[in-house]
Amino acid sequence: MTRRGALQLVAAVSGVLAVALVVRSLAEGAEAIDVRSHHLTHAVLILGGAAAALALTAANRRPDSLPEKPQWLLPAILGPLGGMVLMVPTFYPYMNAHPTVHALSHLGHISAGFVTAWCGERYRVRIGWTTTLFLEAMAVGAAFGFGVTR
Amino acid sequence: MRLTPELTIFSVFLILAAVAIGTLVAIASAAHGPAVEQAAVQKSGYRLRRVWFRGLAISAVVAFLLSLPAFPYRTRSQLASSLHHPVTALQFAFVIPPVLPVDTPIVLDVTATDVNHGVGIYDPDGRIVAQVQAMPGYTNPLQLVFKKPGQYLVLCMEYCGIAHHLMRATFEVR
Amino acid sequence: MSDTIETLARPAHREVTSDRTAKRVMWLYIGPGLILVGAMVIAGLGLRMAQGGMHTFQPGLFYSLMTLHGSAMMVGMALCGMGLLWYLFAQEGPLNPTTAVVACALILIGAVLVAISVLVGGFGAAWTFLYPLPFVGTYWPSWATGVFLAGIACVVLGWTIWCLQMLGGVLTRYGGLRGAFAWDLVWSPSKFAKSGQTPPPPQAFAVLVSAVDGLLAGSAGMLVGVALFVRWLDPTLPLDPLWVKNLTYIFGHTLANLTIYMPLAAVYVALPRYTHHRHWHTSAVLAVAWWATLVFVAIAYFHHLYMDFAQPRAVQYIGEAASYLAAFPPAVVTVFGGALLVYRSGFRWTLGSMFLYVGMIGWVVGGIGALLDVTVAFNIYFHNTLWVVAHFHTYLLEGALLFVLGWVFHCLEERSGIVSSRAVRTLIGLGVFGGGAWLLLGWYLAGAQGVPRRYALQPAPGTDISWWASLGGIILVVGLIMCGIEAIRLARRPAHREVPAA
Numbered sequence: 149m150t151r152r153g154a155l156q157l158v159a160a161v162s163g164v165l166a167v168a169l170v171v172r173s174l175a176e177g178a179e180a181i182d183v184r185s186h187h188l189t190h191a192v193l194i195l196g197g198a199a200a201a202l203a204l205t206a207a208n209r210r211p212d213s214l215p216e217k218p219q220w221l222l223p224a225i226l227g228p229l230g231g232m233v234l235m236v237p238t239f240y241p242y243m244n245a246h247p248t249v250h251a252l253s254h255l256g257h258i259s260a261g262f263v264t265a266w267c268g269e270r271y272r273v274r275i276g277w278t279t280t281l282f283l284e285a286m287a288v289g290a291a292f293g294f295g296v297t298r
Numbered sequence: 299m300r301l302t303p304e305l306t307i308f309s310v311f312l313i314l315a316a317v318a319i320g321t322l323v324a325i326a327s328a329a330h331g332p333a334v335e336q337a338a339v340q341k342s343g344y345r346l347r348r349v350w351f352r353g354l355a356i357s358a359v360v361a362f363l364l365s366l367p368a369f370p371y372r373t374r375s376q377l378a379s380s381l382h383h384p385v386t387a388l389q390f391a392f393v394i395p396p397v398l399p400v401d402t403p404i405v406l407d408v409t410a411t412d413v414n415h416g417v418g419i420y421d422p423d424g425r426i427v428a429q430v431q432a433m434p435g436y437t438n439p440l441q442l443v444f445k446k447p448g449q450y451l452v453l454c455m456e457y458c459g460i461a462h463h464l465m466r467a468t469f470e471v472r
Numbered sequence: 473m474s475d476t477i478e479t480l481a482r483p484a485h486r487e488v489t490s491d492r493t494a495k496r497v498m499w500l501y502i503g504p505g506l507i508l509v510g511a512m513v514i515a516g517l518g519l520r521m522a523q524g525g526m527h528t529f530q531p532g533l534f535y536s537l538m539t540l541h542g543s544a545m546m547v548g549m550a551l552c553g554m555g556l557l558w559y560l561f562a563q564e565g566p567l568n569p570t571t572a573v574v575a576c577a578l579i580l581i582g583a584v585l586v587a588i589s590v591l592v593g594g595f596g597a598a599w600t601f602l603y604p605l606p607f608v609g610t611y612w613p614s615w616a617t618g619v620f621l622a623g624i625a626c627v628v629l630g631w632t633i634w635c636l637q638m639l640g641g642v643l644t645r646y647g648g649l650r651g652a653f654a655w656d657l658v659w660s661p662s663k664f665a666k667s668g669q670t671p672p673p674p675q676a677f678a679v680l681v682s683a684v685d686g687l688l689a690g691s692a693g694m695l696v697g698v699a700l701f702v703r704w705l706d707p708t709l710p711l712d713p714l715w716v717k718n719l720t721y722i723f724g725h726t727l728a729n730l731t732i733y734m735p736l737a738a739v740y741v742a743l744p745r746y747t748h749h750r751h752w753h754t755s756a757v758l759a760v761a762w763w764a765t766l767v768f769v770a771i772a773y774f775h776h777l778y779m780d781f782a783q784p785r786a787v788q789y790i791g792e793a794a795s796y797l798a799a800f801p802p803a804v805v806t807v808f809g810g811a812l813l814v815y816r817s818g819f820r821w822t823l824g825s826m827f828l829y830v831g832m833i834g835w836v837v838g839g840i841g842a843l844l845d846v847t848v849a850f851n852i853y854f855h856n857t858l859w860v861v862a863h864f865h866t867y868l869l870e871g872a873l874l875f876v877l878g879w880v881f882h883c884l885e886e887r888s889g890i891v892s893s894r895a896v897r898t899l900i901g902l903g904v905f906g907g908g909a910w911l912l913l914g915w916y917l918a919g920a921q922g923v924p925r926r927y928a929l930q931p932a933p934g935t936d937i938s939w940w941a942s943l944g945g946i947i948l949v950v951g952l953i954m955c956g957i958e959a960i961r962l963a964r965r966p967a968h969r970e971v972p973a974a
Contacts, residue, residue: 214644215566215568216566216567216568216571216637216640216641218568218570218571218574221571221574221633221636221637222574224636225629225632225633225636228691228694229629229694229698232694232695232698233698236698236702236706236709237709238702238705238706238708238709268636271636271640272636272640272644273640273643273644274640274643274644274648275636275639275640278636278639278687279636281687282632282687282690282691283691285688285691285692285695286691286694286695286698289691289692289695289719290695290699292712292715293699293711293712293714293715293716293719294695294698294699294711294715295709295710295711296710296712296715297435297710297711297712298435298436298712298714303853304853304854304920304921304922305920305921307844307850307853307854307920308916308917308920310844311840311841311844311916314840315837315840315841318833318836318837318840319833319837321811322807322811322829322832322833322836323833325811325814325815326814326819326829328815328816329814329815329816329817329818329819329821330818330819330821331816331818332816332818333747333748333749333816333817333818334816334817336749336750336751336813336817339812339815339816339817340812343808343812343815347804347808347812350803350804350808351800351804354799354800354803354804355800358796358797358799358800361796361847362792362793362796364849365792365847365848365849368848368849368852369788369789369848369849370781370848370852371781371785371788372781389608389609412604412608412609413602413604413605413608413609414602414604414605414713414717416779416855416856416924418856418922418924420922424921424922424932425922426852426853426857426922428852429779429852429855429856430779430781431777431779431780431781433713433714433717433780433782434604434713435712435713435714436713436714436780436782437782438779438780438781438782439781440781453924453931454924455779455855455856455857455924456602456856457535457597457598457600457602457605457926458605458609459535459596459605459609459610459611460531460532460535460596460611461531462535462926462927462928463531463927463928463929463930464929
């Protein structure tokens with residue numbers, strides 16, 4: 149298998165796994181949400197979306213991706229912000245009562261991860277990794293105090 | 299003015315600062331005038347740097363080790379043997395026992411009800427002897443022994459709002 | 473990394489941003505940065521004089537102004553460092569000015585929002601806005617909290633954009649992390665030398681470390697910002713105060729710390745220009761020093777939570793160790809290297825070079841004060857006393873700010889081809905260094921006697937010391953005003969064209 153093919157496979161697998169997680173949570177239906185572990189689930193979903201984007205950009209990398217393309221930077225920054233907004237615990241009781249909306253919000257997390265990584269990488273090579281780590285750090289960090297007290 | 303531990307540290311600071319300023323000013327005064335090749339200066343400079351690095355490293359390790367016994371953090375078992383007294387900070391007052399014992403190890407269980415505060419304890423001579431933060435939802439155990447009888451003052455050590463500077467309490471040690 | 477990328481990362485002829493564009497971007501940052509700093513110096517002096525009883529501020533006004541002083545000073549100093557690094561790196565590799573303008577605009581919008589929140593709304597939770605303070609028992613309206621948080625969010629966004637741009641630039645220019653960190657220079661120096669490669673210049677390490685640690689600070693800032701903003705909209709949302717405090721200081725401490733490391737690049741670039749044929753090159757030691765800085769700046773923030781006994785115990789020890797270790801790169805490499813560079817170099821003393829050199833002295837002296845404070849045994853006496861205020865003012869006012877002023881005067885001297893007279897240098901030196909030292913000494917002395925910081929009215933002996941220290945502050949301000957007049961005088965001189973060497 150070529151490097152390109154392998155990377156495309158990685159992208160597909162990460163995307164499929166992330167979506168499978170969403171479907172699984174939908175099938176399980178309404179359950180009481182533990183905020184801390186749920187933040188971590190979101191971190192995994194985000195990682196799935198980001199991994200797919202990173203593998204895709206790596207497979208399609210062209211030399212012209214070297215100069216800066218500022219138009220991609222704003223979405224690469226707003227991606228993490230959007231990801232965080234979807235993690236607001238205030239919405240959790242509503243999500244708990246509406247599994248479909250909940251599943252949609254999980255798709256939102258995957259998209260936030262994807263947008264963050266994809267746009268970052270389009271802005272400039274290697275920046276997709278950076279923005280991914282930036283968002284992941286926030287998503288994991290949230291588990292220790294955002295809507296959570298000791 | 300008595301030479302308290304804090305003023306000793308202040309004197310140490312002044313001496314170290316004077317040495318640093320003196321050295322760098324001396325180098326500056328040797329900066330002007332006929333230039334010497336960079337390589338010539340570097341040779342002895344790098345030798346000096348090795349000595350300086352080693353000296354600093356040894357000092358840092360020694361300072362770190364010497365400072366360890368003074369760390370104020372205690373394990374549960376270390377705290378168990380002392381008598382505990384609750385202390386609560388709130389905008390803009392402290393709830394603290396009016397009388398505490400002299401020469402006895404005690405633990406102040408410090409917490410806050412509204413925002414972050416700090417509990418700074420000043421002895422009858424106005425010297426700060428201990429402090430700890432007061433955080434809502436957490437209890438910080440401060441172990442201490444009052445060596446001197448008399449009236450102690452508590453000041454707030456974390457900015458907490460408009461009357462932060464007025465937030466104080468007193469207690470008696472006997 | 474594929475070969476194509478590696479080759480493209482080092483183009484045969486180096487493409488750089490034009491000097492004219494780079495200078496414009498630099499002044500776009502440094503201009504407003506210095507205006508903010510100047511205004512906040514005046515505000516700070518007003519606060520100090522009020523503490524000394526020279527005039528009266530109502531406590532609400534005092535704490536609001538204190539909040540503005542802290543926040544805007546951080547933003548101002550950060551802007552200066554950002555502009556400087558942007559300019560210096562633009563000479564190494566291409567940077568898109570649009571990105572820089574967007575980042576700068578966001579930060580300035582943030583500064584305006586913070587100013588509105590404080591000056592109109594009376595927000596006064598200090599720059600640390602330590603949860604739950606911005607929401608509980610406030611003396612300002614709730615909207616002011618929201619506007620303040622929105623302002624901080626804009627600053628964080630702008631800062632993050634700048635960090636991403638600089639990181640992208642460094643990684644592309646030097647061939648990824650490995651090249652940017654000069655990994656091969658350190659681990660296989662002979663192979664590196666044989667390959668004919670050159671390591672990144674010293675200032676590129678300042679860019680790299682500021683960007684990486686800056687992104688860490690940015691992520692913490694964005695997380696805590698979102699959390700507090702949501703808490704503002706939804707008061708029932710529980711947040712863990714200890715978690716918020718950790719994030720606040722990862723953000724605040726790291727950003728404040730970086731405002732010192734960013735303008736340091738000016739010393740690397742400008743100081744050798746005042747010597748006779750001396751250079752500041754990247755050695756393995758310099759690279760390792762910056763690796764250490766990267767790590768220790770990121771974890772030294774733990775010392776802000778020494779008095780929170782609920783913190784995991786291990787991090788308190790790490791905090792002390794990391795804070796000690798953070799002093800090594802400046803002490804052993806940068807300041808030592810700077811002194812060695814200057815020593816018997818046929819050094820030319822001008823206003824620019826004087827500021828750069830004295831800035832190193834201020835940095836060292838502030839560092840000594842900091843080292844004493846980060847020792848837990850002493851922190852029991854010094855935590856949140858004026859000692860803290862003393863040490864950080866030493867290396868911000870008499871360190872980082874002098875590096876920035878040194879760079880500004882270096883640019884002005886280079887452009888106009890003239891230097892200030894000895895008399896002007898002496899007068900400004902007396903004002904800025906003499907007045908500054910006097911002002912700083914007051915904080916150290918009061919801190920050593922346990923006077924708490926952030927007090928509108930101080931317990932004895934705070935008030936008397938503040939009164940005396942304010943006199944030093946006035947002298948300092950006079951010195952800075954003379955500095956400003958001299959800068960304008962130099963800037964108004966026609967540009968000098970150097971006669972090209974035959």
